Amino acid sequence: MGRKVLVVDDEKLIVKGLRFSLEQDGMEVDCAYDGEEALEMAKETKYDIILLDLMLPKMDGLEVCQQIREFSNVPILMITAKGEDMDKILGLEYGADDYLTKPFNILEVKARIKAIMRRSANAQEEEAKQKTIEIGDLKMDCESRRVFIDGTEINLTAKEFDVLELLIFNQNQVYSRENLLNLVWGYEYPGDVRTVDVHIRRLREKIEKNPSDPKYVHTKWGVGYYFQAV
DSSP states (O other): OOOEEEEEOSOHHHHHHHHHHHHHTTOEEEEESSHHHHHHHHHHSOOSEEEEESSOSSSOHHHHHHHHTTTOOOOEEEEESOOOHHHHHHHHHTTOSEEEESSOOHHHHHHHHHHHHHHHHHHHHHHHHOOEEEETTEEEETTTTEEEETTEEEOOOHHHHHHHHHHHTTTTOOBOHHHHIIIIIOTTOOOOTHHHHHHHHHHHHHHOSSTTSOSSEEEETTTEEEEOOO
């Protein structure tokens, strides 16, 4: 069954090119040309991945990404004409899984989508193997990919869950940022280790009562991150 993709960009030639190329690979492609239209389509349809331009009419890509994250963990590939690090980091802060800078090669787009889909499939296989783990006030249900603190569900993105799952099932093992990047995002991921720092910070903000003095996800300075309940 073909993957269902939403392409969002106000440049119609880019949308046309992406749509044609992705459909050639058997994907089902919907298109949106402004932020409001994209948000409505994301609410109405279950997509396997969303390609989201940063600069959009009516509502910019960051706001669209942020609002989508309120109801969905669908993988979001942010596309931006700006190459500054801050734009990339902001995209990750708002919940994007990956980013591409224009101009891009369509083969690179396909490679990113393929990597995301493969990681998603691997995650689904792992779900069936794992059960539920409870540590302190934290409960992780790996079959439904849900996390609870004191009985209240915490809304984690797909990548935040993957990071926490890896750490929690390998307690006290310190992972360098490079290791986490390779294990969670994949060896083909072209991003840098700041991606890991952003996700660890967001994860702590969600599961820790005091993120600056974490109870679960700890930093071993100069080495990396590890999970230990204290």
